[in-house]
Amino acid sequence: MLTDSPETRDQALEELTARSIAILGIPWDEKSSYLRGPAAAPGSIRQALFSSSTNTSTESGSDLADEPRIRFLGDLDLEPGEAAFATIEASVARVLGLGSRVLCLGGDHSVTLPIVRAHSRHFPGLGILHIDAHADLYDELGGDRLSHACPFSRIMEEGLVSQLVQLGVRTLNAHQREQADRFGVQILEMRNWRPDDGLPEDLDGPLYLSLDLDALDPAFAPGVSHPEPGGLSTRELLDILEALPTPLVGADIVELNPLRDPRGLTARVAAKLLKEIAARMLVDYTA
Numbered sequence: 001m002l003t004d005s006p007e008t009r010d011q012a013l014e015e016l017t018a019r020s021i022a023i024l025g026i027p028w029d030e031k032s033s034y035l036r037g038p039a040a041a042p043g044s045i046r047q048a049l050f051s052s053s054t055n056t057s058t059e060s061g062s063d064l065a066d067e068p069r070i071r072f073l074g075d076l077d078l079e080p081g082e083a084a085f086a087t088i089e090a091s092v093a094r095v096l097g098l099g100s101r102v103l104c105l106g107g108d109h110s111v112t113l114p115i116v117r118a119h120s121r122h123f124p125g126l127g128i129l130h131i132d133a134h135a136d137l138y139d140e141l142g143g144d145r146l147s148h149a150c151p152f153s154r155i156m157e158e159g160l161v162s163q164l165v166q167l168g169v170r171t172l173n174a175h176q177r178e179q180a181d182r183f184g185v186q187i188l189e190m191r192n193w194r195p196d197d198g199l200p201e202d203l204d205g206p207l208y209l210s211l212d213l214d215a216l217d218p219a220f221a222p223g224v225s226h227p228e229p230g231g232l233s234t235r236e237l238l239d240i241l242e243a244l245p246t247p248l249v250g251a252d253i254v255e256l257n258p259l260r261d262p263r264g265l266t267a268r269v270a271a272k273l274l275k276e277i278a279a280r281m282l283v284d285y286t287a
């Protein structure tokens with residue numbers, strides 16, 4: 001059942017049965033280093049998804065509108081300040097504890113840290129595929145260790161995952177290369193990667209996907225705070241998702257900035273990715 005009304009969130013949570021995929025909005029952008037705006041992204045993505053200019057079918061023909069195990073929980077109510085991180089973590093943990101899986105709509109990329117904290121406890125041996133123009137491996141940015149430029153440093157320091165593979169990266173500086181070496185991050189740099197290369201063969205175990213929309217070339221996804229030329233095409237990204245070699249147990253789609261997306265093009269891309277990712281998570285759940 002599809003619902004885009006936040007008022008129905010509590011009811012939807014009560015009705016959430018085991019083996020559902022919960023779509024959860026995280027309206028949070030206080031850790032953005034350059035522009036605010038991603039807090040409005042979840043609603044923008046849902047609006048694009050439910051627009052009558054398209055339909056709710058995936059490319060392989062699953063219609064999410066007919067799928068009772070896809071549940072839209074609306075947006076979290078988040079207090080200002082870093083207390084929001086605990087709320088995000090507890091909310092995700094609650095859904096996982098009910099026996100469902102979670103696809104989160106950010107928000108800036110800082111939200112991935114509390115989301116992954118919850119997943120790490122639930123899925124031993126969790127690995128991450130992080131698709132992004134940026135490695136987000138700064139130790140701190142502007143004195144802030146919780147900046148959206150830092151979540152993967154915290155994730156690795158806390159030992160939350162067994163493997164971190166990054167794809168689409170094309171902004172590495174010396175500091176972030178050092179950080180990647182220090183943490184053993186496997187980076188498929190955009191300048192070297194070609195579609196035929198696919199993903200590493202040793203990508204294994206339950207997989208969490210963290211998808212920053214700026215991984216896409218700005219020609220395909222202009223509505224982000226940090227557009228970076230030289231990125232993936234939408235088709236290449238869809239092909240990567242189609243070919244994931246290991247079960248997908250959780251995901252986020254982050255960094256859409258509706259204030260930079262006047263024609264809603266990037267929201268439309270995010271909505272399409274949401275459909276394909278949710279359908280893939282459902283298949284992996286019930287397989």
Ligand SMILES: [Mn+2]
Pocket residue numbers: 132133134212214215226255
């Ligand atoms: Mn990015």
